[in-house]
Amino acid sequence: MTGTGKPVSIALANCAKTFADGTRALEPLDLAIHAGETVVFLGPSGCGKTTTLRIIAGLEEPDAGGKVLFDGVDVTHLPIEQRNVGMVFQSYALFPNMTVAGNVGYGLRIRKVPDAQVKARVSEMLAMMQITRLADRRIDQLSGGQRQRVALARAIAVRPRALLLDEPLTALDAKLRDTLRLDIDSLLRSLGITAIYVTHDQAEAMALGDRIVVMEHGRVAQIGKPREIYQRPATRFVADFIGTMNRLTGTARDGVFRCKAGAVAWPEAPATATEILFRPEDIRVAGSGEAASLQGTVASAFFLGDRTRLFVDVGEERPLVIESTARRDFQHGEAVGLAIDPRGLLVL
Amino acid sequence: MRNELRRLIFLLLPAGIFFAGFFLLPMARLFFIGGSGKTGWAAYAAILTDSNYFNSLLSTLAVAAATTAATLIISGISGVFLQRNRFPGNGMLVAMLTFPLAFPGVVIGFMVIMLAGRQGLIGQVTQALTGEKLVFAYTLSGLFMGYVYFSIPRTILTVMAAAEKLDPKLEEAARSLGASPWRVVLDVIIPGLKPAFISAGAICFATAVGAFGTAFTLAAKINVLPMVIYTEFTLSANIAMAAALSFVLGAVTWIVLALARTAAGSSVAAAG
Structure with missing residues (x-):
C-alpha cells in the first residue's frame, strides 16, 4: 500500500486573518473541501491563498471566531506538528544536513518507527518518485526538479491526512514544470489524498484542480470546476485572470450586438449589454465567401507552429486575440473578416 | 600562463x-x-614533566574549553531569541551588548571582583542568607566568569547574523513532519547555526587561552599559562622557558582549533 490513511475532509468556517500590523490578509472565508479532492487556490500574489493554506496547515491561527475542521473535528488550535499534514514548499525546504534518504525518512524517525520499517518505506517512496539512485546524495548535489521530488516523497512518507503544496513548481524552469506537473497529477490521483495546491499559474490550476478557488484581495472570487471557471467566469477579475478574454463594446438591440467593427448576431443578448466577452477559440477568421460579422485589420501575427496567434485591430481599446489554424500567412495590415460563435459570448 | x-x-x-x-x-x-636556555631543548620537555607547567597548561585549556561551551550555550539561546523577537528596547539591548568588547581585561577583572570578590555582591548576599561568605573571584571560577562575560557579546552578534539567514520554511517543514519544538531546535536550528558556532567558538577559545589582563587583575591563586609566562619572563628572567611556554601555548591552541574544525567538518559530511 503506497497510499495514505483514509483521506480527510477539510472545512473552514468564518476564517479571517488579520496580521499583527493590522493588515487584513483574509476576509472571513467559508470553504468545504471533500475527502480525496484536489483543490487549487489560485490568484495573484497577496490574494490570501497562501494565508488560507497556512491556516489549514496550522502554521497560522485564524482570527477569533474562525474554525478549521478535519473530518468534522475542530483542529483550530492544534499546532501543525499534531495535524499530520504533508507540506511541500516552493523553496523545497529540505534539510541540508541530511541525505536524500535521511530527509524522506525524517518524519518516520520522529514517530519512532523501527529502523527496518523506515528503510522499507523510504525505498518505496524513492521508487515511487523515481529517485532511488539519489538516496545517498547530499541535498546540494540535486537539481531543482530532483529536490522537489525528494520534498514530495518526504511529505508523503508519513501517510499524512492531507497534502498541502505551496507553489511547488514556481521555482522550476518551464520544461521541468510540465513534467513534474504530470507526475504530481498522477501521484495525487493514485494516492486519492485530499490535496490543496496553491499557485498563481492558471495553467497549473486548470490541469491539477478538481475544483479551483479563485481569490482576489483576501476574498473568494469564484469556486468551481476548471471548465466552469473558464467558460462561465463569475466576475471580470476571474475572466481576465484565467485564460485570454476578448472584449467588444457597443449596444445590443433585437438580438444583435453592434460595435465599431460590425454587428454580432446573438439572439439571447441582454438589452442592457454594453460590453461582450469571449475567448480566442470562439472567434475565427472567416473564409472567402463566408459571412463575416466583424471587419478588422491584422496588427500582428505570431506563427507558433500548430497555429498562428493573431492580434486583430477592430477599433477597440485592445486588439482581439485570435488563434488561427489556417494554413496561410497573415500580413501586417491585412484586412480580415471575423466570425464569432455566439455560444461563447458572455456579459459580466 | x-x-x-x-x-x-x-x-x-x-x-x-x-x-x-x-x-x-x-x-x-x-x-x-x-631551546637556548641553561637546560637547552629540555625546556620543552619540562612543560610536560614539570607538574607546575603541565598543570597550568591543563587549567588554561580547561578554562578556555569551559568558557567556550558556556558562551556558546548562552549566546546561542539569547542570539536566536533576540533575532526572532522584536520588542521595545530590542535595538538598545543589542547595542548595549557590545559594551564589554571595549573593556580591557583589567576592567573585566575589576568587575568580577566587585561581583564575587571579598567585598562583592555575591559575598554579601550569601552572607546575609547563609552566614557564609561565598568568594570565588580569585580562582579559576572567577576567571571563567570574566571570560564568559567578555566572550558573550561577539558570539551573540555572530549567532544573530547567522540566525537571520536560517530558512523559516525548514522549521515549518520539520514541524509538518511531526517534530516537536525541541526536535526542531535539535534537527534544524543547531545544524543551521553550526558554522557560526564553530567560528565564534574558535575565536572564543583562542581569546580565552591567551587573555592576560583579567587573570593578572584577579591574580592570587590563578595559575594559567599566560600568567606563568609573565612570571618566568619578568620575575625569573627565564627567557628561554617563557619562549618555550609561549610557543607551546600557540601550538596547542592551533592544534585544538584544527581538530575542532576537522571534527565538525567530517561530522557535517557524515550526516550529509
Missing part, C-alpha cells in the same frame, strides 16, 4: 611579506630561543 603565475606571486607578495615578517620569523625565533 607564465604571466599569470607572475601576477599571482606579485599579488600574494604583500600578504606573504606580512605573514613571514610577523608570524613565521618570530615563531621560528621563539622556537629557537625556547
Whole structure:
C-alpha cells in the first residue's frame, strides 16, 4: 500500500486573518473541501491563498471566531506538528544536513518507527518518485526538479491526512514544470489524498484542480470546476485572470450586438449589454465567401507552429486575440473578416 | 600562463611579506630561543614533566574549553531569541551588548571582583542568607566568569547574523513532519547555526587561552599559562622557558582549533 490513511475532509468556517500590523490578509472565508479532492487556490500574489493554506496547515491561527475542521473535528488550535499534514514548499525546504534518504525518512524517525520499517518505506517512496539512485546524495548535489521530488516523497512518507503544496513548481524552469506537473497529477490521483495546491499559474490550476478557488484581495472570487471557471467566469477579475478574454463594446438591440467593427448576431443578448466577452477559440477568421460579422485589420501575427496567434485591430481599446489554424500567412495590415460563435459570448 | 603565475606571486607578495615578517620569523625565533636556555631543548620537555607547567597548561585549556561551551550555550539561546523577537528596547539591548568588547581585561577583572570578590555582591548576599561568605573571584571560577562575560557579546552578534539567514520554511517543514519544538531546535536550528558556532567558538577559545589582563587583575591563586609566562619572563628572567611556554601555548591552541574544525567538518559530511 503506497497510499495514505483514509483521506480527510477539510472545512473552514468564518476564517479571517488579520496580521499583527493590522493588515487584513483574509476576509472571513467559508470553504468545504471533500475527502480525496484536489483543490487549487489560485490568484495573484497577496490574494490570501497562501494565508488560507497556512491556516489549514496550522502554521497560522485564524482570527477569533474562525474554525478549521478535519473530518468534522475542530483542529483550530492544534499546532501543525499534531495535524499530520504533508507540506511541500516552493523553496523545497529540505534539510541540508541530511541525505536524500535521511530527509524522506525524517518524519518516520520522529514517530519512532523501527529502523527496518523506515528503510522499507523510504525505498518505496524513492521508487515511487523515481529517485532511488539519489538516496545517498547530499541535498546540494540535486537539481531543482530532483529536490522537489525528494520534498514530495518526504511529505508523503508519513501517510499524512492531507497534502498541502505551496507553489511547488514556481521555482522550476518551464520544461521541468510540465513534467513534474504530470507526475504530481498522477501521484495525487493514485494516492486519492485530499490535496490543496496553491499557485498563481492558471495553467497549473486548470490541469491539477478538481475544483479551483479563485481569490482576489483576501476574498473568494469564484469556486468551481476548471471548465466552469473558464467558460462561465463569475466576475471580470476571474475572466481576465484565467485564460485570454476578448472584449467588444457597443449596444445590443433585437438580438444583435453592434460595435465599431460590425454587428454580432446573438439572439439571447441582454438589452442592457454594453460590453461582450469571449475567448480566442470562439472567434475565427472567416473564409472567402463566408459571412463575416466583424471587419478588422491584422496588427500582428505570431506563427507558433500548430497555429498562428493573431492580434486583430477592430477599433477597440485592445486588439482581439485570435488563434488561427489556417494554413496561410497573415500580413501586417491585412484586412480580415471575423466570425464569432455566439455560444461563447458572455456579459459580466 | 607564465604571466599569470607572475601576477599571482606579485599579488600574494604583500600578504606573504606580512605573514613571514610577523608570524613565521618570530615563531621560528621563539622556537629557537625556547631551546637556548641553561637546560637547552629540555625546556620543552619540562612543560610536560614539570607538574607546575603541565598543570597550568591543563587549567588554561580547561578554562578556555569551559568558557567556550558556556558562551556558546548562552549566546546561542539569547542570539536566536533576540533575532526572532522584536520588542521595545530590542535595538538598545543589542547595542548595549557590545559594551564589554571595549573593556580591557583589567576592567573585566575589576568587575568580577566587585561581583564575587571579598567585598562583592555575591559575598554579601550569601552572607546575609547563609552566614557564609561565598568568594570565588580569585580562582579559576572567577576567571571563567570574566571570560564568559567578555566572550558573550561577539558570539551573540555572530549567532544573530547567522540566525537571520536560517530558512523559516525548514522549521515549518520539520514541524509538518511531526517534530516537536525541541526536535526542531535539535534537527534544524543547531545544524543551521553550526558554522557560526564553530567560528565564534574558535575565536572564543583562542581569546580565552591567551587573555592576560583579567587573570593578572584577579591574580592570587590563578595559575594559567599566560600568567606563568609573565612570571618566568619578568620575575625569573627565564627567557628561554617563557619562549618555550609561549610557543607551546600557540601550538596547542592551533592544534585544538584544527581538530575542532576537522571534527565538525567530517561530522557535517557524515550526516550529509
